[in-house]
Amino acid sequence: MNIEKQLNIEKQLNIEKQRVVILGIKDTSASNFNRAMEELVNLASACDMEVVASFQQVASTGSSTYIGSGKIEEIKSFCSENDVGTVITLHELSPSQLRNLDEALDLAVFDRTALILEIFARRAKSKEAKLQVDVARLQYEMPRMIGSYTALSRQAGSQGAMRSRGTGETKLELDRRRIERQIHEMNQDLQLIAQQRQVQRRKRKKQGLYNVALVGYTNAGKSTLMNRLISISQNGMAEKEVYVKDQLFATLETSVRNIHIPPYPPFILSDTVGFVSELPHQLIKAFHSTLEEAIEADILLHVVDYSDSDHQVHIDTTRETLRDIGAGLIEEILVLNKSDMTTDTIMPNGHSSIKISALTGDGVDELVKTLFDFRFQSDSMEILLPYDRMDMLFLIQEECMTLTSMEEEEGYLMTIKGPAHILNRLKAFKTE
Ligand SMILES: Nc1nc2c(ncn2[C@@H]2O[C@H](COP(=O)(O)OP(=O)(O)OP(=O)(O)O)[C@@H](O)[C@H]2O)c(=O)[nH]1
Ligand SMILES: [Mg+2]
The missing domain is CATH 1.10.287 (Helix Hairpins)
Known part of the structure; x- marks a missing residue:
């Protein structure tokens, strides 16, 4: 494919609702293949394309044109009869495969990687x-x-x-x-x-606030959950909502918000780009810094579209990607979202999970409680804090949860829960 043609494809990509066909080599089980092709349709529609037909061929290894000559003729005549000018392939094509297939079909050809790159290019704002x-x-x-x-x-x-x-x-x-x-x-x-980001992150870390990151497959409802938490947050200043849309990769950048839901202390919540199976490696590297917010979180809220029958595959893909970016060991809570759309009661086993609906708000209170159960793994502690220790009172307000509080003659008598390192600092005020 020459450069002019390449530019041509880019131009064509900018036309709304472009008619395309998709094409895949079936080199896995039928269910895996169908799932991957279905995802390709969604990726295409996230790029304003309409998939008018889907072609497949049973595995042909190392073909120089990706598919055989019979299939090429079939696609060629279908496309000319149906006014289709573009073919998208399920697999990433080698440079020579791309060139050969492009020439053989005499149509614009691009692969899944190019499609994902195009979606990202369209969504990028910052x-x-x-x-x-x-x-x-x-x-x-x-x-x-x-x-x-x-x-x-x-x-x-x-x-x-x-x-x-x-x-x-x-x-x-x-x-x-x-x-x-x-x-x-x-x-x-x-x-x-990235350095500027790091400075901001360090600042937040220094404040010692609980750092929570939303992660998960694209379209799982991460941003919707973030907005739900923003809406019940009681900050002095209202935090700005984030963008939500029923499409793949609605979110591309990381948004960080301060959330305060009494009686829990404030925490930092970040929403980031969603994962997808076989994210092009060029993008994993490029988005490493965007995902760093997740790498440095104290805990991950792994959001899953529980109503999607493929949710287990999505969970596995997200975990794999988390491992790839170095966040595989961070504690996670599995958030089974969109439970308003399913009656499924089988919970994925082996991890702490909680069913919610970010849309209706069901289960969100329970989720916040679970989040702080993780933070405050120790038992509650009773302290008597002298009135002149406003520094400690401030620390408690920032980091702990106050269960009871009474004003006594010598100071505040409080029962609190908090992170172990803070309770340690308050040990001196512990009542017997
Ligand atoms: N029925 C239902 N729909 C939901 C729920 N949560 C999110 N949605 C819908 O799912 C779609 C995707 O939601 P987003 O919040 O944009 O998903 P995301 O995980 O941020 O997606 P990306 O940013 O693309 O990775 C939107 O149309 C939401 O309205 C839910 O609990 N129930
Ligand atoms: Mg989002």
Whole structure:
């Protein structure tokens, strides 16, 4: 595929409701394959495309055109009869496969990775997200561009046109260096932004607030749960709600909010990008810093769309990705969301889970309680705090949960629950 064609695809991608067909090689069990193809339809619709047909072929290993010639003809005639100009493949194609299939079909061809990159590019709003997507895209495009140059120069060579081959190679080298330089500069900018983020995170850490991160498969309801918690939060200042939509990758950046739901102390809640199976590796790397918020959390709220029959696969995918980014050992609470849409009573076993509906609010109180049961694993403690220890009173208000409080002659008589390190500091005031 040459660069002009590539740009053409990008142009076409910007047209609303583009008609496309999807194509997959069935190299796994029928159920896995169907699930993956269904997800591809959802990814396409997240990119404003309408999937008009789905083609499949039983495994053909290492084909230079991904599929066989019979299937190519079938797709070609279907597309010309049905006014379809674009084919999306389930697997990531090698640069040469992409080029060969593109030429054989004479249609715009792109793979699942390119589709996901396009969705991310469309959703990116902040400078950081835009840079991350640009880096990932360039990394994806570079070998494919090299492939197209190599093909061009091979063609030229076979016709004996040495001069044009030389020109192609020089241009290739220049473009390659230009892109490498661009990637390098963008990575430097990203590093700067990541450092600023780190400073903010350190500040929050210093405050010692409970740091909770929402994670989970895309479209599970993480942002809806965040908004629900914001709506019942009683901060002095109202926190801004986050974007929710019934589409894959509605959220791309991390939003951090301060939540205070009495009688519990305030905590920090972050909502981040959702996971998907086989997230392109270029993106995992690029989004590492976005996901860092999750890596440094005290606890993860792993949100699952419990009404989706594939929820166990989604749980596994999310855990795998968490391990990949280095957050695999953080304590998690499995939040079985959208329980208003299912009567399923089988709970995934082996971990602490809780059923809720972020939409109706059912189970959310219980979830907050569970969250703080994790935080305050010790028993409650009774203290008598002298009136001149306002510093400690402040600490209690910030970090602990006050079960009872009375004003006595010598000070406040309180029963509190709190994180072990804070209770340790308050030991001196413990009543017998
Ligand atoms: N019925 C029902 N729908 C829900 C519930 N929670 C979320 N939804 C819907 O599910 C869709 C996705 O919700 P989001 O909160 O955007 O999901 P997300 O996990 O943030 O998704 P990404 O940001 O794309 O990763 C929206 O249409 C929500 O209205 C729920 O408890 N019940
Ligand atoms: Mg979201």
